[in-house]
Amino acid sequence: MAPDGASPSGPVIARRLAAPLGISRVAVSKSPARLQERGHIRRTPSAADRRSVEVVITEAGEQDIDALLPRPLEREVELLADLGEDRAQVAAALARLAQVLQAQTQTAEPSPSREAGTVMSRERFIKLLPGERRPGRIPLPPPFQIKARTEDTEGRLSLLEVTLVRDIPRHTHHLDDEMIYVLEGELGVHFDGEDQTVPAGSFVLLPKGVPHALSRAADAPPRVLQISSPGGWECYLEDLAEAGPATSPDGSFTPATLNPIAARHGIQYEE
Structure with a gap:
C-alpha cells in the first residue's frame, strides 16, 4: 500500500516516499530522476500544491515490478x-x-536545524556548463533547455533557457508567476492590453492571473531565461512535446490545440 492509502499505481507526493521506503528525503529527490529516465515512473506537478511533485508508476514500471x-x-x-x-x-x-532499527534510524536523522539544511542544500548542488541541460521525462526541442527542474528547487521554481522561435499567443497563468530575463535580442510582450519591447539585459515579471503574449520584436529570435514560480513549466512543455505535431499542425500554436494540455497545468489560451 502506498503512502496515504493511495494505490501503488496512483500518484504520490515524492517527499512522502522517504519514510515508507526507509530512505532520506535527499535520496528521494535523486532517485526519481533515474527512474524517470528508465521509463519506470512519471513526474508531474501536484494539482493541489505546485511546489510538490507527484510520482506515478508507469505501465513499464509495473511490468518490471511484476517480473x-x-x-x-x-x-x-x-x-x-x-x-x-x-x-x-x-x-x-x-x-x-525491524522496529529497533527503524527507531535508531529516526533517532540518528538530523533535526531540521540550520546544519541539516546546509547538508541537504549541498546535496542539491547543480552545475551546468554552456549548452548543458537537466534531463527530463522526454527530450524537449532544442530551443528549450531546462536548467533547473521543479524538483531541483523543491517546487519553488523552474528555470529554462528559451529561444523564442515562435510567437506565443495571448494566455493566462492561473497558478504561477512568470519571470523573463532577456539574454539576447528583443522580446515583444503584450501584457494587460499594452505592448512592450524588452531589449537584452531587461527583466519582466508577468504575475499570474493577467493575460499576456510573447513575440519576437526583431528578426532574430530572442534568447531568454524563463522562470516559473512555483515550478512546473517544464512539465507542461514535456506534455506538449509528447503530444507531438498535434499541438501545431500548421507550424504555429493555436488555442484550440494547446488548451486541452494547458488546462492540466493551470494555463488558458484565449480563443
Whole structure:
C-alpha cells in the first residue's frame, strides 16, 4: 500500500516516499530522476500544491515490478517453511529487530536545524556548463533547455533557457508567476492590453492571473531565461512535446490545440 492509502499505481507526493521506503528525503529527490529516465515512473506537478511533485508508476514500471517481486517472495516462503515449529518465534524476533532499527534510524536523522539544511542544500548542488541541460521525462526541442527542474528547487521554481522561435499567443497563468530575463535580442510582450519591447539585459515579471503574449520584436529570435514560480513549466512543455505535431499542425500554436494540455497545468489560451 502506498503512502496515504493511495494505490501503488496512483500518484504520490515524492517527499512522502522517504519514510515508507526507509530512505532520506535527499535520496528521494535523486532517485526519481533515474527512474524517470528508465521509463519506470512519471513526474508531474501536484494539482493541489505546485511546489510538490507527484510520482506515478508507469505501465513499464509495473511490468518490471511484476517480473522482479515473485522470486524474492517465493524465496521468503521457502526460508520460513524450513523453520518448522520455530517459525513464529523467528518472525516475531525479526519484526522486533525491524522496529529497533527503524527507531535508531529516526533517532540518528538530523533535526531540521540550520546544519541539516546546509547538508541537504549541498546535496542539491547543480552545475551546468554552456549548452548543458537537466534531463527530463522526454527530450524537449532544442530551443528549450531546462536548467533547473521543479524538483531541483523543491517546487519553488523552474528555470529554462528559451529561444523564442515562435510567437506565443495571448494566455493566462492561473497558478504561477512568470519571470523573463532577456539574454539576447528583443522580446515583444503584450501584457494587460499594452505592448512592450524588452531589449537584452531587461527583466519582466508577468504575475499570474493577467493575460499576456510573447513575440519576437526583431528578426532574430530572442534568447531568454524563463522562470516559473512555483515550478512546473517544464512539465507542461514535456506534455506538449509528447503530444507531438498535434499541438501545431500548421507550424504555429493555436488555442484550440494547446488548451486541452494547458488546462492540466493551470494555463488558458484565449480563443
